[in-house]
Amino acid sequence: MRTKHEIGTRERIVRAMSRLMQRQGYEATGLKQISQEAQATLGSVYHFFPGGKTELTIEAVRHGDREFADHLRAALERVDDPGQAIIACADDLAEGLRESGWLDGCPITTTALESAGRVPDIQRATEEAFANWRGLVSDKLRRSGFPEDVAGDLAHTVINTLEGAEMSAQVSQSETPLRLAGRHLARLVDSYR
Amino acid sequence: MRTKHEIGTRERIVRAMSRLMQRQGYEATGLKQISQEAQATLGSVYHFFPGGKTELTIEAVRHGDREFADHLRAALERVDDPGQAIIACADDLAEGLRESGWLDGCPITTTALESAGRVPDIQRATEEAFANWRGLVSDKLRRSGFPEDVAGDLAHTVINTLEGAEMSAQVSQSETPLRLAGRHLARLVDSYR
DNA sequence: ACACGACTAGAACGAACGCTCTACCCAATA
DNA sequence: TATTGGGTAGAGCGTTCGTTCTAGTCGTGT
Secondary structure (H helix, E strand, O other), X not given: OOOOOOOOHHHHHHHHXXXXXXXHOOOOOOHHHHHXXXXXXXXXXXXXXXXXXXXXXHHHHHHHHHHHHHHHHHHHHHOOOXXXXXXXXXXXXXXXXXXXXXXXOOOOHHHHHHHOOOOHHHHHHHHHHHHHHHHHHHHHHHHOOOOHHHHHHHHHHHHHHHHHHHHHHHHHOOOHHHHHHHHHHHHHHHOOO | OOOOOOOOHHHHHHHHHHHHHHHHOOOOOOHHHHHHXXXXXXXXXXXXXXXXXHHHHXXXXXXXXXXXXXXXXXXXXXXXXXXXXXXXXXXXXXXXXXXOOOOOOOOOHXXXXXXXXXXXXXXXXXXXXXXXXXXXXXXXXXXXXXXXXXXXXXXXXXXXXXXXXXXXXXXXXXXXXXXXXXXHHHHHHHOOX
């Protein structure tokens, strides 16, 4: 029996796919490359994911969803003031991006855009991820005393602005877009107090 | 000799590539599909773009750049108040997205993410496009009396938020993210008056 | 000792990829 | 009329794609 704490083949495959999707997107990532990166074989990939690339991609999107949500939650809980907490989120994203040599952006954005209107099952998985992240921000704002409707609306823009700024930061290889996004979002949130 | 006003083969190829990049991204678009869509042949594609897919993609990014800039400029000039003008931009994007059945998002975002860190020449072209659009917003704000540094900073967030909201709107097939982005950006801009 | 299911291994399929190549058409010049 | 060259046409190159398939390994329960 496999030890509970070592990483099984299935999990290695999902993580490899998630990482490759983050760095090069869905279309550019081949199953051969995935199996190599995961130190698995093509047979294993199709054993664990009979639905092929689509099924694996959906699982990888969910993995990226959880991963990103964990980071977001940690940053939001680290700082009490909601505006400053959002700045902390932006700073974390900037740091991760810079440290990876501007390679590790949002784990699912590229895939979300590539699948939109073309691969409904994957599109749905990415949509759920964004909704999930929005929920974290919305909860934080409500706990800080914001009315529910204001919190929900702001959560949309907070997540979308962070997404846009992360994309821009990656393309321009600069932390500026994310730092400005944090500052501006904090100001926007504060203006509703 | 070809009449000046009819569309030449080269231009048809660039437009087809730009449209396909907008709808399905760089990686998912094959040269065979491009030449079919453009009613041209593979020979013509390589005649006009000896550098192959990369050279054609760069030209298509520049085409999308100009196209998007034209829309942005039109919306910004249509309304005098800068906050309301940004709302007009968001509304235009939402309308275009809905009318295309949620297919026509930003013409270059998908390609920008796919090429970031992998195809430097294309990455550079997308970076220039974003800088160009940012310049339009920055100019509008400065003409409305904003100091240069504030205008430049705000322009970053305005473009990035619109980009993020457009992505989100496309994935969720809803105008809400763009409408909220417009409202919030207007409020943010007004807060600097 | 045996059988079984979980998992690994990789050859091979048809299709599509980016790209190269040769042949050809045809209007503009000399 | 002869020549030239921009542009068109499509067969075919080697490679890789997602997927299928058969064979084999290995640990476990009986």
